[in-house]
Amino acid sequence: MDWNLLITQVLNGLQLGLLLFLLASGLTLIFGIMDFINLSHGSFYMIGAYFCGTVVSMSGSLLAGIVVGLVCTFAIGAAVEWFIARRLYRSDHLDHVLVTFGLILVFDTLVHMIWGAAGMAIRLPDVLNGQVSLGTLVLPTYRLVIITSGLLVAAILYIMVSKTRLGMLIRAGASNRTMVEALGVNINKLFLIVFAIGATMSGFAGMLIAPITEASIGMGNEIIIIAFVVVIVGGIGSIKGAFYAALIIGLMDTLGRSYLDDVLELSMPTQYAETAAPALSAMLVYILMAVVLAFRPQGLFPPAGSK
Amino acid sequence: MRILPKTVSAGVYTGFLALLAIAPWIFSVIDEPFYLDLLSRGLILAIAALSLNLILGYGGMVSLGHAAYLGIGAYCVGIPAYYDFYNGWLHLGLTVLVSGLFALVTGAICLRTKGVYFIMITLAFSQMVYFTFVSLEEYGGDDGLVIYLRSEFPTWLSMESPVALYYWIFTVLLITLFFIHRLVHARFGRVIVGSRFNEDRMQSLGYSTYRYRLTCYVISGVICGIAGMLLGNFTSFISPEMMGWTRSGELIFMVVIGGAGTLFGPLVGTAAFVFLEEFLSYITIYWHLIFGLMLIALVLFGKGGIHGWLSAFDRKEKRG
Numbered sequence: 001m002d003w004n005l006l007i008t009q010v011l012n013g014l015q016l017g018l019l020l021f022l023l024a025s026g027l028t029l030i031f032g033i034m035d036f037i038n039l040s041h042g043s044f045y046m047i048g049a050y051f052c053g054t055v056v057s058m059s060g061s062l063l064a065g066i067v068v069g070l071v072c073t074f075a076i077g078a079a080v081e082w083f084i085a086r087r088l089y090r091s092d093h094l095d096h097v098l099v100t101f102g103l104i105l106v107f108d109t110l111v112h113m114i115w116g117a118a119g120m121a122i123r124l125p126d127v128l129n130g131q132v133s134l135g136t137l138v139l140p141t142y143r144l145v146i147i148t149s150g151l152l153v154a155a156i157l158y159i160m161v162s163k164t165r166l167g168m169l170i171r172a173g174a175s176n177r178t179m180v181e182a183l184g185v186n187i188n189k190l191f192l193i194v195f196a197i198g199a200t201m202s203g204f205a206g207m208l209i210a211p212i213t214e215a216s217i218g219m220g221n222e223i224i225i226i227a228f229v230v231v232i233v234g235g236i237g238s239i240k241g242a243f244y245a246a247l248i249i250g251l252m253d254t255l256g257r258s259y260l261d262d263v264l265e266l267s268m269p270t271q272y273a274e275t276a277a278p279a280l281s282a283m284l285v286y287i288l289m290a291v292v293l294a295f296r297p298q299g300l301f302p303p304a305g306s307k
Numbered sequence: 308m309r310i311l312p313k314t315v316s317a318g319v320y321t322g323f324l325a326l327l328a329i330a331p332w333i334f335s336v337i338d339e340p341f342y343l344d345l346l347s348r349g350l351i352l353a354i355a356a357l358s359l360n361l362i363l364g365y366g367g368m369v370s371l372g373h374a375a376y377l378g379i380g381a382y383c384v385g386i387p388a389y390y391d392f393y394n395g396w397l398h399l400g401l402t403v404l405v406s407g408l409f410a411l412v413t414g415a416i417c418l419r420t421k422g423v424y425f426i427m428i429t430l431a432f433s434q435m436v437y438f439t440f441v442s443l444e445e446y447g448g449d450d451g452l453v454i455y456l457r458s459e460f461p462t463w464l465s466m467e468s469p470v471a472l473y474y475w476i477f478t479v480l481l482i483t484l485f486f487i488h489r490l491v492h493a494r495f496g497r498v499i500v501g502s503r504f505n506e507d508r509m510q511s512l513g514y515s516t517y518r519y520r521l522t523c524y525v526i527s528g529v530i531c532g533i534a535g536m537l538l539g540n541f542t543s544f545i546s547p548e549m550m551g552w553t554r555s556g557e558l559i560f561m562v563v564i565g566g567a568g569t570l571f572g573p574l575v576g577t578a579a580f581v582f583l584e585e586f587l588s589y590i591t592i593y594w595h596l597i598f599g600l601m602l603i604a605l606v607l608f609g610k611g612g613i614h615g616w617l618s619a620f621d622r623k624e625k626r627g
Contacts, residue, residue, distance in 0.1 A: 037423050039556075087607060093422055094369050095606045098563060101556040102602030109596035225434045225552070228427040236423065278442035286435035290416050293428065297419055 004137050009258050010251065015143055017250025018150025022205035023227040024234070024242040025157060026198020032237020032303060033173040034089050034191055037096040040080070040103035041202055041227070042220025047107065048073045048203025049215035050115055053122040062125055062211075069207045070200055077199020081192050089191070108217050119216035146208050153201065154243060161239055170194060174237035174303040226253070229289045235299025245300060249285050256281035320571045327477060331470045343469055349581040350476045351538045356561040356573035357483050358530035363559065364568035365491055366523050367503030368418070371426050371555050372433030376528050378550030379406045380535020382440065385452045385545045395458035395466075398536055406532025407525055409436070414524035418517060430552055440547040451546025458540055466540055476537050483530055488570055490526070499523050500568075564605060 027041050052069035056062055080103065088095050128142045161167035169190055172180045181187050206220065213219070230249055234241025261277035268276070292300065326333075327350070334343045355377055362368040383402040387393070413432045417425055441449050457466050466472040490496050502509040502516040509516050539545050557580060565576025583601075587594035 031423050035423065037426055084603065084607070091606075093426060094363070094559070094563065094567075097369060097371060097426060097556070097559060099603050099606045101553075101559075102599040102606075105595040105599030105602070109593050109599065113593055113596070221552075225430060229431050232424065232427055232431070275443075275445060278444070279439050282438035282442045283435050286431055289428070289431055293416055293419065297424075 005258075007137060008139065009254055011139065011143060011147065013251035013254035014247065015146050015150070015250070016254055017247040018147060018154070019205045019209055019223070020227055020230050020250055021154060021243050021246035022150060022201045022208075023224060024230040024246050025154075025239050026194075026201045027224075027227055028231045028234065028237055028239065028242045029170060029174065029194050030198050031231060033170065033177060033194055034085070035177075036085055036089055037093055037100065038085070038198075039097060039100040039224070040107065041198065042222075042224030043104055043107040044073050044077060044199040044202040045206035045220035045223065046111060046215065046217070047076060047206070048200075049122075049206035049210035049219065050111055050120060051203075052207040053120045053210060053215050054115075056122050057120075062122075062128070065122070066204070066207050069203055073203030074196050074200045077203075078192060078196040080199070081195035085195060086188070086191070104221065108221075111217050115215075117217065119214040120210075121214045122211045124211045142211060149208060153204065157201075157239060166190075166193065171303065226285060229285055233289055233292045233300060235302035237303040238299065238301045241299055241301030241303075249288065252288065253281070253285055256284040260284075316571075320574075323571075323574070324481075327480075331473055340469070343473060345581065345585065347469070347473050347476055347541055348538075349577055350473075350480050351534050351541060352558075352561065352581065353574050353577040354476070354480050354483050354534040354537070355531050356558055356565070356577050357480075357487060358527045358534065359558050360562045360567060360569075360573040361487055361490070361527045361530070362524055363562055364566075364572065365496065365503070366499045366520060368520065368524065369426050369559070370417075370429040370524075371552065371559065372413075372429035372431075373527075373531055373558050374550040374552065374554035375433035375436040376406050376410070376531035376550075377535035377538055377554065378436060378440065378545075378547065379409060380532040380537075381539030381542075381545040381549055382446070382452075383532070384458055384536050384539035385454050386446060388454045388456065389446060389452060393456050393459045395460040395464075398458045399533070402532045402536040403529050406535070407529045410525040410528025411521070414521050414528070418520050418524065430555070433550060433552060433555060437547050437550050437552070440550075447546070449547065451544055451548070454539060454543045454545065457543070458536070472537075472541060476541070479533060479537060484570065484574075491570075495519065495522075560602060 023041065023045060027038065030036050030038050030041070048069045051072045052062075052065035054065075055068045056065035059065070084099060084103070088099060124142055128145055130141050132139050132141050132144060161170055169180065169185055172185075173187075173190060173194075177187075180190075202220070206215070226249065227246075230242055230245045233249065234243070234245030257278075260281045261273050264273035264277050264280070327346075330346055331343055334340060334346075355373065358376075359370065359373045362370055380402045383405055384398045387397060387401065413429070417428045417432070420428060440446070446452050457472070460466065464475075466475045491500065498509060498514050498516070498519045502514070502519065506516050535549075538549065542549075561576035561580045562573050563576065564579055565574065566572030583598060584594070587597050591597070
């Protein structure tokens with residue numbers, strides 16, 4: 001067995017998992033606290049990448065791009081909450097679906113109008129563009145940067161949620177929103193902050209991945225659906241659940257794609273295994289979701305005391 | 308028996324159907340075969356929207372994965388055709404079987420949940436089907452599959468010519484309308500609508516709402532699968548793109564703008580959608596922007612859809 005390949009794939013899985021966590025942590029809070037289904041959460045992922053890319057190409061500094069990108073996604077997230085989402089928290093889920101589907105179309109087309117149909121490549125500074133070698137193992141530096149920053153954000157989020165007053169309100173809101181309201185908390189402000197922070201984290205994930213994949217229209221729409229699966233598997237409203245589920249799903253998806261054909265070859269002829277493996281690995285994540293739902297419909301780590 | 312329809316909206320709809328029945332003749336007189344294409348496509352989408360309306364409008368189950376059935380139906384034509392099996396009954400049987408089975412298995416899981424969960428899980432399962440077909444290289448993967456011959460039925464049932472295919476689609480549409488009308492007015496439909504409003508009460512009346520819902524979900528899936536089978540025959544080119552989740556979103560739009568939970572609402576909604584799509588994409592390539600803004604406006608400001616406006620006429624008339 002090629003151990004170097006395995007380690008590379010595990011790191012790739014970890015990278016996907018952490019990106020999923022950045023998306024899913026905001027999503028799970030928006031679902032859990034506001035009971036709002038936000039299909040357009042992936043749009044912030046795309047918008048973040050485009051803003052960051054534009055600033056990088058103008059200033060040449062990735063750091064400046066990320067700072068501007070974070071500020072812009074925060075502002076746009078807050079605006080969406082203020083003008084649209086806020087009016088709909090009490091209405092039907094069907095309304096949420098229609099409005100946020102409309103928002104996706106609007107954001108995708110606006111990006112098309114402003115930046116054109118072609119994708120946008122983001123140049124990495126030379127420091128991050130190299131490779132790190134550990135013995136026989138050679139790893140791209142930037143992948144390690146993604147993993148480190150993903151873990152860093154997770155840690156910050158953990159401290160914020162478990163140690164600060166805002167975090168306490170967020171946890172309380174996820175467990176029992178009505179009670180939080182009844183205790184006189186300014187729930188509108190809390191919702192605004194949660195929504196905007198969620199948008200910012202989604203945007204951050206987009207900025208992190210764009211130097212590898214380049215920014216493109218609709219880039220968020222594919223990954224957001226896996227992020228939904230993460231939210232369901234982890235339990236709606238649970239950051240801890242989102243973290244573990246994101247890592248499990250990231251690893252499972254990446255390793256499934258690279259090793260499933262070898263596993264299948266043990267039990268069937270090579271030619272069938274080569275046809276079945278890609279199809280099966282595409283389904284793996286959803287099968288996991290179905291299994292979790294069958295045995296634990298509330299998810300693996302539902303927030304404490306939630307219904 | 309009444310000759311004249313009872314209400315304004317019923318009159319409008321009867322006229323609408325009569326117009327559809329003679330549409331191929333009209334288009335041949337004005338020599339515009341393109342419109343027949345457009346109308347055929349519209350009616351197929353209308354059948355799909357009708358099937359979605361059964362669970363979404365009447366049953367209150369917001370499925371964001373209904374396009375999967377369009378794809379399943381289309382591939383039930385495409386894959387046999389790939390192996391040179393063109394028998395139409397085989398295609399139809401396969402469509403009913405596969406879409407019914409898929410609806411049964413996924414429905415059994417989805418319907419254990421509610422609200423946000425239900426929406427996301429239906430979406431996730433449809434993406435699963437989407438990615439499965441993308442990864443099936445044998446059947447074209449991402450690039451799709453060309454269907455060289457339409458499903459073969461006995462001569463008098465053939466769907467080879469565009470007009471014949473149109474009447475196939477129109478007949479399926481009429482059957483679907485009639486079937487749904489009977490279904491929702493039967494006890495079955497009452498239970499489905501009743502459990503949308505108050506599930507606890509239906510349960511305490513002794514109905515196993517889960518089983519009723521699952522049955523309804525399967526019926527809806529099969530109808531949409533048949534729409535997909537027609538779509539495969541109509542486009543003669545199928546790809547996973549047909550079951551992308553944006554198509555599911557568009558189907559919801561068609562149901563809602565026409566008036567969810569009404570018999571003809573989805574038909575009107577589909578007409579509105581196809582018209583908008585053609586008209587807006589004719590004036591600008593950025594038509595999705597306008598469409599998106601309309602969706603947002605529809606939710607924030609409008610209620611009841613087009614059917615709502617028509618029935619407002621009915622109410623006025625009753626009062627006057």
